[in-house]
Every structure is written in C-alpha cells, then in structure tokens.
Amino acid sequence: MPVKLASTGEVTTAYLSGELDHHSAAQIRQAIDEEVTLRGTRLLVLDFGALEFMDSSGIGLVMGRYQLMKSLGGEVQVASLPAYLAKVMKLAGLEQIVKIEGGNSHEGDQ
Amino acid sequence: MKAINEMKLSFPSRSANEGFARGAVAAFLTPLDPTASELVDVKTAVSEAVTNCIVHGYRDTIGTVFVTAALYPDGRVVIKIRDKGCGIEDIPKAMEPLYTSCQTGERAGLGFAVMQSLMDRVKVRSVPGKGTQVTLTKRITSREAASCSR
Numbered sequence: 001m002p003v004k005l006a007s008t009g010e011v012t013t014a015y016l017s018g019e020l021d022h023h024s025a026a027q028i029r030q031a032i033d034e035e036v037t038l039r040g041t042r043l044l045v046l047d048f049g050a051l052e053f054m055d056s057s058g059i060g061l062v063m064g065r066y067q068l069m070k071s072l073g074g075e076v077q078v079a080s081l082p083a084y085l086a087k088v089m090k091l092a093g094l095e096q097i098v099k100i101e102g103g104n105s106h107e108g109d110q
Numbered sequence: 111m112k113a114i115n116e117m118k119l120s121f122p123s124r125s126a127n128e129g130f131a132r133g134a135v136a137a138f139l140t141p142l143d144p145t146a147s148e149l150v151d152v153k154t155a156v157s158e159a160v161t162n163c164i165v166h167g168y169r170d171t172i173g174t175v176f177v178t179a180a181l182y183p184d185g186r187v188v189i190k191i192r193d194k195g196c197g198i199e200d201i202p203k204a205m206e207p208l209y210t211s212c213q214t215g216e217r218a219g220l221g222f223a224v225m226q227s228l229m230d231r232v233k234v235r236s237v238p239g240k241g242t243q244v245t246l247t248k249r250i251t252s253r254e255a256a257s258c259s260r
Contacts, residue, residue, distance in 0.1 A: 019129055021125075021128050021129065021157055021161065022125055022128060022161045022164070022165060023125035023126055023128050023129065025216070029216065053132075053150075053153065053154075053157075054154075055154050055157040055158055055161065055224065056158060056217075056218045056220040056221055056224050057161070057217075057218075059218040059220055060216040060217055060218040061216065063216065063218060064216040084146070084147065084150050087227070087228070088154065088224060091207075091220065091223060091224060091227055092218060092220055
C-alpha cells in the first residue's frame with residue numbers, strides 16, 4: 001500500500017510513498033477518505049517526504065482532499081514536500097488553498 | 111538530423127503500464143547522463159501523456175498505446191506518445207490549464223500544462239475518432255556538461 005495512515009485526536013497524517021500517479025491515486029484516495037470519515041478528522045496532513053515520483057494525479061489528490069475536508073469542516077496541509085515536486089505543485093497554485101511545508105531547497109536541481 | 115538511437119514501445123492502455131512507460135523512457139535516456147531534475151521532468155511529462163491516452167483516448171475501452179523515443183547528436187530527445195482512441199475535438203480547450211472533460215476520478219486538468227512547463231516543446235495532433243499523438247521535445251544537458259558550466 002503506497003500510503004500509511006496515523007491518526008491522533010483530530011489529526012490524521014497520510015504518509016505517501018512510492019509513485020503517485022493515476023494508477024495508484026484511486027487506492028490512496030479511498031484509504032484516506034475512509035480514515036478521515038471514520039475518525040472525524042479535522043486536520044489532514046499529507047506527508048510527501050517518502051514519495052519517489054508524482055505527476056498531476058498528485059495535484060488532483062490534494063485538490064480532492066481539500067474539497068472533502070472543507071465539507072467536513074476541516075483543513076489540509078502538505079508536509080515534507082521534496083524540492084523536485086515543488087515545480088508541479090506551484091504550477092497548480094496549490095499554495096493558495098493549502099499550507100505547504102518544504103519544497104524550497106534547490107537540492108532537486110542536481 | 112539523423113537519430114543516434116531510437117526505441118519503440120507498445121502496450122495495452124491499462125493504468126499499471128503508466129509506471130512502466132515512464133520508467134522505460136527514463137532508462138532509454140541513461141546514456142545521455144541526464145541530471146536528476148531533467149529525468150524527473152521527462153518522466154513526469156511522459157506519465158501525463160500516457161495517462162491521457164488511458165483516461166481520455168481509450169476512456170471505456172482497452173486499446174494500444176504507442177511510445178517512440180529518439181536521441182539526436184545535439185542532445186535533443188524527441189518522444190512521441192500516440193493512441194488510436196477517440197481523439198480531441200478542441201485541442202486549445204483541452205490544453206487550457208484546469209480544464210478537464212473527466213467529471214469523475216479527480217483529474218486536475220493540468221496534464222498539458224505540466225508537459226508544457228517541463229519540456230521545451232509540446233506538439234499535439236489529433237483527429238476525432240482516429241486518435242491523438244503528442245510529441246515532447248527536450249534538450250538534455252549531460253551531468254558532466256552541467257557541472258562544467260557552473
């Protein structure tokens with residue numbers, strides 16, 4: 001499973017790993033949505049630290065979770081964004097709707 | 111200009127093959143010694159184009175996706191991703207950021223925008239009812255050349 005979930009109180013953290021594309025997104029989405037609905041999560045943290053690849057399916061995943069959490073009266077944060085993913089995230093303007101931590105270093109250039 | 115190396119792939123439009131396609135193209139580029147960032151850019155753009163064939167071209171069916179790649183002496187790589195699916199009625203509309211014809215499955219509508227931002231050139235040819243071909247071009251600076259220019 002390319003996602004591990006940890007919930008404490010009203011916070012759920014989804015640790016994504018491996019490759020996030022159209023193929024894996026459906027499975028990840030379902031696992032997260034079940035967890036936050038079951039737990040009554042108010043803050044969903046999507047941790048991208050161990051992700052090895054992501055295309056625009058990852059943007060769809062963040063946007064979809066933003067909509068879901070908004071409907072549940074909660075919010076979404078993106079954590080540990082690797083530098084190489086910052087380009088794609090910025091393109092989508094996601095920083096305007098969710099708080100993004102990471103993605104600022106230049107180590108992904110080499 | 112004559113290509114110094116070429117490859118061809120074809121596979122059924124199953125989503126499990128998205129990872130295979132981008133991985134195969136990345137492996138083909140290895141002799142050019144691309145930077146990590148260039149490799150991520152190419153893999154991401156190929157993933158977007160192949161996903162389009164699967165999600166849009168062959169929406170409710172399984173068809174064949176064709177990928178070719180060619181390396182040129184000037185460091186250019188030209189990758190063509192083609193399907194024989196439904197085709198695109200309005201190409202400029204399909205390329206608009208955030209536009210998607212897909213109402214289910216949470217597509218962000220950013221596939222072409224991502225391809226355009228990561229590659230030097232993106233060309234789309236499509237005939238409704240016949241299929242679509244996306245041509246991606248990028249010049250690869252070898253890692254050695256990149257470190258010399260610093």
